[in-house]
Amino acid sequence: xxxxxxxxxxxxxxxxxxRSSSTAAVADLxxxxxxxxxxxxxxxxxxxxxxxxxxxxxLRARIASERERGQLEVVIADVVLRTESAYWDVxxxxxxxxxxxxxxxxxxxxxxxxxxxxxxxxxxxSDLITAQSTVAQRQLQQVGAEQAVDAAWDRLxxxxxxxxxxxxxxxxxxxxxxxAPSPQSADDALAVALHNRPxxxxxxLDVADAGLGVRQAKNERLPQxxxxxxxxxxxxxxxxxxxxxxxxxxxxxxxxxMLDLTWTPLGRRTxxxxxxxxxxQQIVATRREAALQRxxxxxxxxxxxxxxxxxxVAAAARFRELAxxxxxxxxxxxxxxxSSNFLIAQRQEELAAAxxxxxxxxxxxxxxxxxxxxxxxxxxxxxxxxxxxxR
Numbered sequence: 001x002x003x004x005x006x007x008x009x010x011x012x013x014x015x016x017x018x019r020s021s022s023t024a025a026v027a028d029l030x031x032x033x034x035x036x037x038x039x040x041x042x043x044x045x046x047x048x049x050x051x052x053x054x055x056x057x058x059l060r061a062r063i064a065s066e067r068e069r070g071q072l073e074v075v076i077a078d079v080v081l082r083t084e085s086a087y088w089d090v091x092x093x094x095x096x097x098x099x100x101x102x103x104x105x106x107x108x109x110x111x112x113x114x115x116x117x118x119x120x121x122x123x124x125x126s127d128l129i130t131a132q133s134t135v136a137q138r139q140l141q142q143v144g145a146e147q148a149v150d151a152a153w154d155r156l157x158x159x160x161x162x163x164x165x166x167x168x169x170x171x172x173x174x175x176x177x178x179x180a181p182s183p184q185s186a187d188d189a190l191a192v193a194l195h196n197r198p199x200x201x202x203x204x205l206d207v208a209d210a211g212l213g214v215r216q217a218k219n220e221r222l223p224q225x226x227x228x229x230x231x232x233x234x235x236x237x238x239x240x241x242x243x244x245x246x247x248x249x250x251x252x253x254x255x256x257x258m259l260d261l262t263w264t265p266l267g268r269r270t271x272x273x274x275x276x277x278x279x280x281q282q283i284v285a286t287r288r289e290a291a292l293q294r295x296x297x298x299x300x301x302x303x304x305x306x307x308x309x310x311x312x313v314a315a316a317a318r319f320r321e322l323a324x325x326x327x328x329x330x331x332x333x334x335x336x337x338x339s340s341n342f343l344i345a346q347r348q349e350e351l352a353a354a355x356x357x358x359x360x361x362x363x364x365x366x367x368x369x370x371x372x373x374x375x376x377x378x379x380x381x382x383x384x385x386x387x388x389x390x391r
Contacts, residue, residue: 006054007041015240031243033235040228040258045219053219056212063212067205070198073380073387079159080383081374086156088363091173093152095359097145103352104138110344111135113334127341134345177359177366181310186300189376193299197377200295203288210281217274224262231255295375302368302375309365316358323347323354 001009014034021028047053111131117123153171184192194200232254235247246252264270327347333339373379380387 004051004055005041006047007039010038010040012036015243017240029238031237031240033240033243033247035233035247036230037232038228038230040226043225043227044222045224048215048219052212052215056216060209060212063205063209067202069387070202070205073198076385076387077374077377077379080379080385081370083156083159084370085367086152086159087173087175088177088366090149090152090156090171091177092359092363093145093149094173096356097142097149099352099355100138100142100145103348104135104142106348107131107135107138107345110341110348114341122337130341130345134341134348177362179310179313179362179365180369182306182369182372184303184372186303189299189303189372190296192376192378193295194292195377196381197295197375199291203291206284207281207288210277210284213277214274214281217270217277221267221270221274224260226258226260228258228260229255230258299372299375302372306365306368306372309361309368312361313358313365316354316361320351320354320358323351327351 003009012035016032016034018030018032019028020030041047042054052059111128111134114123114127114131118125118128154167156171157167233247233250234252234254235243235245235249236252237243237246327344327350330339330343330347334341334344370379373382
C-alpha cells in the first residue's frame with residue numbers, strides 16, 4: 001500500500017516445510033513460518049513537504065480529467081451552435097417558400113385582373129403575355145424554394161444525427177426569430193468569456209501540468225534516500241500448527257533498519273530532462289497567451305457582428321415598409337390605367353426581395369446572438385444545458 005507521503009507499507013507471510021535425512025539434524029521434519037512488515041519512506045527524491053511530488057500521478061490524472069470535461073463542453077457548445085444555425089436556415093427556407101407561394105398567388109390574381117381589363121377593352125391583349133410570363137416566373141421560383149426547403153431539412157437532420165427512418169418526416173419549426181438588441185461592449189463580453197469559457201480553464205490546467213512536470217524533473221535530480229524499517233516474526237516447529245503457535249507467541253522476532261542511497265553525481269540525463277520540461281513550460285505559457293488573444297478577437301468579432309446585424313434589421317424593416325407602400329401605390333395606378341403589368345411585377349419583386357432581406361437580417365441577428373453567447377461561453381447556460389462533473 002502506497003500513502004500520500006510516498007510511504008510504502010508491505011506485508012508478507014511464508015510457510016516452509018523441510019524434511020532432512022541428516023543424522024545431525026535436530027528433527028527430521030521442520031516447519032518454519034515467517035511474517036514480515038516493511039515500511040519504506042523516501043526522504044529526497046520522490047518526496048516533498050507539500051506532498052505534491054508523491055501525488056504527481058493523481059494530480060495529473062485530475063488535471064487530465066478536468067481538461068477532458070472542458071473539451072466536452074467545447075464540443076457540446078459547437079454542436080448547439082451548429083444546430084441552431086441549421087434550424088434558422090430551415091426557418092428561412094420555409095419563409096422564402098411561403099413568400100414564393102404568395103408571390104405566385106399575387107401574380108395569378110394580377111393575371112386574372114389583366115384578363116378582365118382586356119375583355120373590358122381597358123388594356124391591349126399584348127399585356128396578357130407579360131402577366132402570364134410573371135406567373136410562370138413565380139412558379140419556377142416556387143419550385144426552387146421547395147428544393148431549398150428539402151436541402152435545409154437535410155442539413156438540420158444531419159446535424160441532429162437523426163435516424164434514417166426519420167429523414168422522410170418534415171421538420172416544422174416551433175420558435176420564431178425575435179429581435180432583442182444587446183448593448184454589451186467588447187470589454188464586458190471578454191470578461192464574461194474569460195470567466196465562463198472552458199478554454200481559459202483548460203489553458204490554466206496546461207500551465208499547471210507543465211509546472212508539475214518541472215517540479216518532477218527537479219525532484220528527479222535529487223539523490224534517492226529511502227529510510228526503511230522491517231519487523232520480522234519467526235515460528236519453527238515440527239508441525240504447521242505448532243509453527244504458527246510459535247509465530248503467534250512472538251518469541252523469535254527481529255528488526256531491520258535500512259538507509260538506501262542512490263545518486264548520480266553528474267546527472268546529465270536528469271539535467272537534460274529538466275531543461276526540456278522548462279522549455280515545454282515556456283511553450284505552454286506562450287500558447288496560453290496566443291489562445292487568449294484568439295478569444296479576444298473572436299469576442300470582438302461576435303460583438304461587432306451582432307451590432308451590425310441589429311442595424312441591418314432596422315434598415316431592412318424600413319425597406320420592406322417602403323416596398324409595401326410602393327406596391328400598393330402601383331396597384332392603385334394600375335386600376336386607374338396609369339400603370340402596367342410590368343411595373344406591377346417589378347414592385348412585387350421589390351416587395352419579395354424586401355421581405356426576404358428583412359427575414360435574412362432578422363435571422364442573421366439571431367445567429368449573431370447565438371455566436372456571441374458561444375464566444376462568451378454562456379450558450380449552454382442560456383439554453384439550460386449542464387455538463388455534470390464526473391464521479
